[in-house]
Amino acid sequence: MNPNFARKALFVLGAVVCCGSAHAQSPALDRISVWVGGSDLDTKATLESSVRSVGSLGKLDLGEGNQSIARARLDLLLFDTQGFSFDYYSLSRTKTRAYDGSFEFEGVPFDLKASFRSKFDIDLGSAAYHWWFGSGADVFGFGLGAAYYRAKLGLQGSVLLEGEPMSAEAKWSDSAVAPVVTLAYKHAFSDAFRVYLDADGLKKNGGKLSGHLYNVRAGLEWFPWKNVGLGAEYGKSKLSLRRDRSSSDATLDIDFHGPSLFARFRF
Numbered sequence: 001m002n003p004n005f006a007r008k009a010l011f012v013l014g015a016v017v018c019c020g021s022a023h024a025q026s027p028a029l030d031r032i033s034v035w036v037g038g039s040d041l042d043t044k045a046t047l048e049s050s051v052r053s054v055g056s057l058g059k060l061d062l063g064e065g066n067q068s069i070a071r072a073r074l075d076l077l078l079f080d081t082q083g084f085s086f087d088y089y090s091l092s093r094t095k096t097r098a099y100d101g102s103f104e105f106e107g108v109p110f111d112l113k114a115s116f117r118s119k120f121d122i123d124l125g126s127a128a129y130h131w132w133f134g135s136g137a138d139v140f141g142f143g144l145g146a147a148y149y150r151a152k153l154g155l156q157g158s159v160l161l162e163g164e165p166m167s168a169e170a171k172w173s174d175s176a177v178a179p180v181v182t183l184a185y186k187h188a189f190s191d192a193f194r195v196y197l198d199a200d201g202l203k204k205n206g207g208k209l210s211g212h213l214y215n216v217r218a219g220l221e222w223f224p225w226k227n228v229g230l231g232a233e234y235g236k237s238k239l240s241l242r243r244d245r246s247s248s249d250a251t252l253d254i255d256f257h258g259p260s261l262f263a264r265f266r267f
Contacts, residue, residue, distance in 0.1 A: 025080040028139045028186040028194055029132060030266040035073035035231060037262030043067050045093060045120065045254045047153070049104055060103055062118045062252075063095035071260055081132050085143060085182070088125040091254065094118070105250060106170035110157045120252065121152040122239070124213070126200070128182050141184035147202045150175035151209065151241050153252060172243055172250075178204035178211075192229075194221045211241035221264055231262035 044064035069089055077083040096117045103110050128145025154171035182200040189195070196219055203212040219233025236257035243250050 025135050026132070026139050027137060027188040027191050028196075029077055029080075029083075030075070031077050032267040033073075033075035033077075034265040035071070035075075035262040036265075037231070037260060038068055038070050039089070039235070039258055039260040041067050041069060041091075041256040041258040043091065043093065043254065043256040045252065047105070047118070048251045048253070049249075060118070062120065063093055066258075067091070067093065067256075071262070073262075077132075080135070083130045083132065085128045085130055085145075086126070088123075090124065091120075091122040091256065093120055105155050106172060108155075108168050108170040110155060110168070110170075117156040119152075119154050120254075121150075122241075122254065123150040124148075124239075126180050126202075128180055128200075130182070130184070137188045139186050141182070141186070143180075143182035143184070143200075145180050145182070147178050147180040147213070148175065149178070149209075149211075149213070149241070151243075151252065153250075174209035174243060176204055176207055176209045176211075178202040192223045195219070196221070196233075207244075209241060209243055211239070213237065213239045217260075219260075223264065223266070227266055229264040229266075231260075231264045233260050233262075234258070235260060 042065070045062040046059055047062055048059040069091060071089050072087075074086040075083060076085075094117070124147065126145060126147040128143040130141050130143040133140045133142075150173070152171070152173040154169060156169040157167070180200055180202040182198065184196065184198045186194060186196040196217075198217045199215065201212065201214045204210050215235060215237045217233050217235040219231060221229060221231045223229030234257075237255070239252075239254045239256075241252045243252075
């Protein structure tokens with residue numbers, strides 16, 4: 001995780017402990033809310049290149065299937081109506097397959113008739129400031145913040161150089177920060193059982209690594225004990241990252257959706 005991201009979370013956590021009581025005005029909100037768990041995601045990724053020669057492919061399938069990842073979130077509340085939200089997770093996939101054709105990436109013309117290996121790693125972290133409206137069982141939230149994302153992508157395979165096959169590889173690694181907007185709704189049936197709906201998105205234009213990300217989540221929280229419980233949700237996300245170069249550019253698209261399960265702690 002980004003060290004600056006962690007330091008900010010610890011600073012705000014200390015402020016909440018010092019400034020607030022253990023209970024918020026609305027039963028749908030907590031002063032300190034910790035989520036630790038994982039997601040089982042159905043992931044599909046593609047890579048598209050702007051450089052195409054005669055007979056070459058414009059897009060590669062980087063694989064699809066289920067992937068289990070760790071998830072962590074932290075929600076903090078100040079003065080009953082304002083708070084902070086922190087989220088972090090990462091995606092990774094390695095795929096080996098063969099195509100019939102060629103594909104150019106980072107200036108390297110790959111011959112896809114031979115074995116071809118791709119690997120990507122994505123790290124995503126966000127921090128948002130929230131305003132909450134409502135004091136009863138129903139509350140609505142609006143947030144503004146920033147998201148940090150880092151992408152690493154590598155291809156390994158064979159190329160044709162003056163008619164002779166040779167092995168080659170191409171890769172890039174970049175990171176960027178983009179503004180993020182969040183919307184949320186929470187309803188408390190009781191102090192022990194709640195449901196929620198979250199949506200957020202980011203968009204960044206310009207720079208070496210631009211793109212957009214959209215997330216939608218619906219879930220429930222159940223607390224059989226006062227401070228310890230379970231959270232379950234289903235989410236759907238779409239990520240598109242574009243790396244621009246003077247000679248070419250490439251776009252990595254990843255769609256992922258699936259259930260998540262969390263151990264929930266509130267204070």
